Amino acid sequence: MAASIRVTREGKQMPRIIVDDVHCKGCGLCVDACPKGVLALDMARITPKGYHPAKLVDQSGCIGCSSCYLTCPDVAITVVR
Ligand code: SF4
Numbered sequence: 001m002a003a004s005i006r007v008t009r010e011g012k013q014m015p016r017i018i019v020d021d022v023h024c025k026g027c028g029l030c031v032d033a034c035p036k037g038v039l040a041l042d043m044a045r046i047t048p049k050g051y052h053p054a055k056l057v058d059q060s061g062c063i064g065c066s067s068c069y070l071t072c073p074d075v076a077i078t079v080v081r
């Protein structure tokens with residue numbers, strides 16, 4: 001399930017990411033690439049292919065930089081800004 005959408009006081013949508021469980025293989029490259037340290041593998045979930053998927057653990061810390069998107073070898077991340 002996608003994270004809920006947060007907005008700023010001015011009504012602007014805050015950056016967030018969506019991870020595609022079908023394509024994520026739990027490699028963790030995006031976790032290492034995130035400069036804000038707000039990504040982790042979700043050890044409580046297993047994808048249909050048997051992996052722990054990446055998860056945004058602190059949405060308020062995401063700056064929408066796209067490092068995770070650019071790093072993911074499986075194009076499993078969408079950055080929403
Ligand atoms: S967009 Fe940037 S800050 Fe947000 S989760 Fe991805 S790498 Fe981290």
Ligand code: SF4
Nearest residue numbers: 024025027028030072
């Ligand atoms: S880099 Fe891509 S495939 Fe690897 S854990 Fe992150 S989202 Fe999943």
